[in-house]
Amino acid sequence: MGIVDDLQRARSAFERRDWAAAYARLTSVDGEPGVALAAEELMTLATAAFLLGDTDGCIRALQRGYRLRIDAGEVLGAVRFAFWLGLVLNVRGEAAVGSGWAARAQRLLADQPDDVLERGYLRVHDFFRCLDTGDFPGAMAVSEDMVGIADRHSDPDLLAQGLVCKGRLLMYAGRVPEGLALLDEAMVYVAAGELSPIFAGNVYCAMIEACQEVLDFARASAWTTALTRWCDSQPDLVPFTGQCAVHRGQILRLHAAYPEALAEFDDACRRYAAAGSQLAAGLALTERGDVLRIRGEWDAAQAAYEAAAGFGHEPQPGRALLLLARGRVPAAVAAVRRLLAETGDPVHRSRLLAGAVEVLLAAAAADEASAAAEELSTIATSFGCTGLRASAAYCLALVALDARDPDRSLQQARVAGRLWNELQAPYEVARAKVLVGRSFRLLGDEDSATAELTAACHSFAELGVAPARQEAERLLHTELAGGLTARELEVLRLVASGNSNTEIAHRLVLSDKTVARHLTNIFAKLDVPSRTAAVAYARDHDLL
Known part of the structure; x- marks a missing residue:
């Protein structure tokens, strides 16, 4: 009765997501003389080990379960174990070994009926193989096949995975509303508790990552809260907790809670380091670098970006914006031009275009900047995500200011400010106020310009973002x-x-007499006798 009781306790612990207790009970029984766990119990042990971060223990249990199924002639059961071995090994970075297990599973299915659920699970491996080779039409066909097989066999795990795969592909093809709708559908299965824990964690993270990619902060915030609750309900959980910390940090950054965001990114880095997830650690370091850059801690930001690159993650456009902040305009321009040339899909381009606009304007590449802003606006309209629309409006305002078109810049800056305010993003709201102030100034409304710039200065000071505060103060001064x-x-x-004077009159659509009057006023206000002295004063006082 003791062993039976222990197995029952292990099953109960597993069902209530107490992975440590389930693992301890099963390993205890497994160590008893003359006792061997059955295949189902080995699958439970493997899952608990994976969720505790014990990948080696997971692989050992899966290998034993595979051998039991093979020895018993249970081919479909063996395929399930081989599928999981391929998946776990790929996650750990052992792609060649993982592919070998996927191929073995495929060979085992050769003599099985065509319409079995296990074929659908092996399509998961086919999907990622298509992605690795750039075969996006093939990946789309595979994802549709996964959904079809899952529907026929009423399997929620495979169905949710298929919906996520298809949804992400639709998004990268520019069909963002359709893609997000499929991800929402997949999340219904998670919210209803119908998915096994590993698939649930994968779907959660895929959904939030997709929302972050298109600046759909409302969805991202809601699902990040849900993911946090899900992780917190499993105190011993190791996988997915790093992603959860990154996503919490991203939302905190949006709300300008920078110290808290940095703490989350640091926590994510520690978790990823422990799990050996290098590319994911690169994302966390990039996010950390972006916050440090905004705060003006440029050396620390540079170190974070370099560490991210060392993990195989390109920290852009943050790195280009850091180059710009440090006055290395040609290097920043070269970076954004390369990135835009390399990036084809609209989702990833949307993450680059706003930074590219700022860099290109600083380099006086007005036509390129205008084209980038218009492209971002088109993408934002197509995607419909509030954060992306706000970013596009901000860029259009920047371009209009550069073209001395204050009416258009004021309109777009106000749109950006309103949308960022809806998202409770105080740093971005203050940046929009700066553009509103600059627009008022071009319209000759100095009092209103001063009010907007002063408000922006106060916001930047409260948020502790020194570069933005100094720029706003410079504009005021x-x-x-x-x-x-x-x-x-x-x-x-x-x-x-x-x-x-004649050239100035032509440029500003004024008469020569009006230009002369402006010069007389300038000489009087600056207390200088000539054009040369006025220019010298302007240079000395940073007016140019």
Whole structure:
């Protein structure tokens, strides 16, 4: 009765997600003289070991279960064990060995009926093989096959996995609303508790990652909260907790809770390091670098980006924006041009375009910046995600300001501010206020410009983002220095560029007499006698 009781206790612990207790009970029974666990119990042991982070223990249990099924002539059962061996080994980075197990499972199915559920599970391996070779039509066909087999056999695990695979592919093809709808459908099975723990964790993380990729912060926040609850209900859980920490950090970053976000990213890095998940650690380090860059901790941000690259994750566009912040404009431009040339699908391009606009404008590549902003706007309209629409509006405002079109810049900056405010993103709201202030200034409304820039300064100071605060303060100081109006500053900058009065009049659509009057006012306000002295004053006081 003792062994039977222990096995029953192990099953009960497994059902209540107490992986440590289930693992301990099963290993205890397995160590008894003359006792050997059955195949079903070995699968339970393997799952508990995986969820505790004991990958070696998981693989050993799966290998034993496979051998038991083979010896008993239970081919389909052996295929299940081989499937999991391939999956676990691939996750651990042993792709060649994992592929070998997938191939063995495929060979075992050669004499089995065509329509068996196990063929659907092996399609998971086929899907990732198609992705690795860039065969996206093949991957789409495989995902549809997975969904069809799962439907026929009423298997929620395979169905949810198939929906996730198909949904992500649709998103990368630009059909984001359709893709997200399939991911929502997969999440219904998770929320209803119908999935086994490993598939549930995979679906959770795939869903949130997809939302982050298209800046669908509302969905990402809701599902991150749910994932956190799911992880917290399993105190001994190791897999998925690193991803959960990253996603919590991303939401905290959106809300400008930077110290808390950094703590989550650091926690994720520790968890990934323990699990040996290098590429995932690279993502966490990139996110950490982005926060440090925003806060002005540039050396620390550079170190984070370098560490991320060392793990095989390209930390862009953050690294290019850091180059820009440090004045290395040509290097930043080269990086964003390369990235845009290499990146074809609209989802990944949408993550690059906003940063590219800022870099290209700094390099006076106005036409390229305008094209990038328009492309981002088109993508945002197609995807419909609030964060992406806000980012696109901000970029359009930047381009309009560069083109001296304050009416359009004001309109787009206000849209960006409203959308970021809906998402409770105070840093982005303050950045939009800066653009509103700059637009007011070009329209000659100096009082309103000062109010917006001052409000932005206060927000940046409260958030502890020194670079943005300093830039806003520079705008306040620069434009108000000497008491010059926005138009007078425009005239002075054109004088400094070597333009004659007639050329300035033509550029600004003014009369020569009006330009001369502006110059007289400039000389009087700056207390200088000539054009040369005015330009010298402007340079000395950073007005140019």
